[in-house]
Amino acid sequence: MSELSPQDIYKIAVVMGSDSDLKTLKPAVDILREFGIKTEVFILSAHRTPIEMMEYAKNAESENIKVIIAGAGGAAHLPGMMASLTCIPVIGVPVESKTLNGIDSLLSIVQMPAGIPVATVAINGGQNAGLLAIEMISLFDESMKEDLKKYRENLHKQVRTKNSKLSTIGVENYLQNK
Numbered sequence: 001m002s003e004l005s006p007q008d009i010y011k012i013a014v015v016m017g018s019d020s021d022l023k024t025l026k027p028a029v030d031i032l033r034e035f036g037i038k039t040e041v042f043i044l045s046a047h048r049t050p051i052e053m054m055e056y057a058k059n060a061e062s063e064n065i066k067v068i069i070a071g072a073g074g075a076a077h078l079p080g081m082m083a084s085l086t087c088i089p090v091i092g093v094p095v096e097s098k099t100l101n102g103i104d105s106l107l108s109i110v111q112m113p114a115g116i117p118v119a120t121v122a123i124n125g126g127q128n129a130g131l132l133a134i135e136m137i138s139l140f141d142e143s144m145k146e147d148l149k150k151y152r153e154n155l156h157k158q159v160r161t162k163n164s165k166l167s168t169i170g171v172e173n174y175l176q177n178k
Helices: 019-034 050-059 078-085 103-110 126-138 142-169 171-177
Strands: 011-016 038-043 065-072 090-094
Touching (some): 011 019, 011 050, 011 126, 019 038, 019 090, 050 078, 065 078, 065 103, 065 126, 078 090, 090 126, 126 142, 142 171
Parallel strands (some): 011 038, 011 065
């Protein structure tokens, strides 16, 4: 019997209210794929396609989706609406808006009523949303946890290497060569 890969076991959904949100959510898709996790990406507006959004959220569990990452700007209802329709964890990604620089989105997502939680990352925090989803999966998958530890060790090495370079060549040269 062959060992199953994360692609075969886990699926994470990345949904957005508009195609203009894709740039913000692409880092989530990229990091999920880097870890070998099957990723579905959809445009589902809480306001413009509410029936499709509701059907998707209601069927997510039966489709083996383990986490939903939902990006939204402005009123930012998508993450909360998705969370209200499923017991799958939802991670909200506030998308930077032109009017209020994403503060409106951030506040809309984090101010969920008691009983319907939505985990929320920083404005435009797509990559962290992906990593948070991976952390959730790693609670039940030791190989995913090991991959996550290696990823973190690599981040540690990158910062140490940058610090060493800065110490060696100085501020001006570092900035010129960056």
